[in-house]
Amino acid sequence: MLAQSKEENLxxxxxLAEYVKKKGYQDIKVDLLEGFEAPSKLVRKNSxxxxxxxxxxxxxxxxxKDYFEVAIKGDETEKLASKWQLLGTIAKMKxxxxxxxxxxxxxxxxxxxxxxxxxxxxxIKL
Numbered sequence: 001m002l003a004q005s006k007e008e009n010l011x012x013x014x015x016l017a018e019y020v021k022k023k024g025y026q027d028i029k030v031d032l033l034e035g036f037e038a039p040s041k042l043v044r045k046n047s048x049x050x051x052x053x054x055x056x057x058x059x060x061x062x063x064x065k066d067y068f069e070v071a072i073k074g075d076e077t078e079k080l081a082s083k084w085q086l087l088g089t090i091a092k093m094k095x096x097x098x099x100x101x102x103x104x105x106x107x108x109x110x111x112x113x114x115x116x117x118x119x120x121x122x123x124i125k126l
Contacts, residue, residue, distance in 0.1 A: 001013075001056055001069060001070045001071070001072050001080075002074065002076060002079060002080055002083065003054065005072055005074060006031060006032050006056070007032065009070065009072055010032065010033070012070045012072065012101075012103050012126070013030060013031065013032060013033055013056055013057075013070060014033060015101075015103070015126055016030070016056055016057055016068055016070050016101050016126070017030045017033055017036065017057065019068075019101060019124075019126065020057055020059050020068060023061070024061060025059030025060060025061045025066070026059065026060050026061065027058075027059060027060040028057065028058075028059040029057060029058045029059070030056070030057045031054050031055065031056055031057065038054065039054055039055045039056075039057065039058040040054075040058075041053065041054045042054070042055070042086055042087070042090065044082065044086050051079070051082065051083075053083045053086060053087070055067045055068065055069065055087055056068055056069050056070050057069075063095070064094065064095045064096040064097075065091070065094040065095075065096040066091060066096040066097050066098070066099060067087045067088075067090065067091045067096065067097070067098050067099070068098075068099050068100075068101060069083075069084060069087065069098070069099070069100050069101065069121075070100075070101050070102075070103065070126075071100050071101065071102045071103075071106050071107075071109065071110035071113075071123075072103070072106055073105075073106050073109040077113060080113060081113050081116070081117035081119065084098065084100065084113070084114070084117070084119045084121060085117060085119055088119055088120045088121055092120070097121075097122060098119070098120065098121040098122070099121065099122050099124055100114065100121045100122070100123050100124065101124045101126050102123060102124065102125055102126060103126045104125075104126070107123070107125060110123060111123060
């Protein structure tokens with residue numbers, strides 16, 4: 001989820017944190033949620049600008065680091081796709097994966113973005 005919509009959707013981030021805990025992950029970091037350390041910010045530089053992204057959550061399990069994102073419909077599809085592509089690349093470098101957690105009513109949007117921008121991610125209905 002992009003930064004501007006995170007504060008409006010803290011309930012989805014709380015659900016994501018619960019999901020990650022139930023799956024047996026350790027070293028769980030969740031953005032904007034009290035009681036959790038925030039994940040590290042990631043910077044993508046290109047010729048005209050610098051984009052700073054913070055994953056919704058990160059966690060480790062069996063020696064791999066996974067990245068978790070909540071998918072919410074929005075207008076900034078290209079920016080969201082750019083974030084997911086970056087997270088997917090970094091996850092692969094760390095022998096982990098990108099998991100896009102999708103609340104009810106947002107599945108079609110998320111699956112369209114993943115297909116259109118060729119993002120390697122596992123989609124999980126919340």
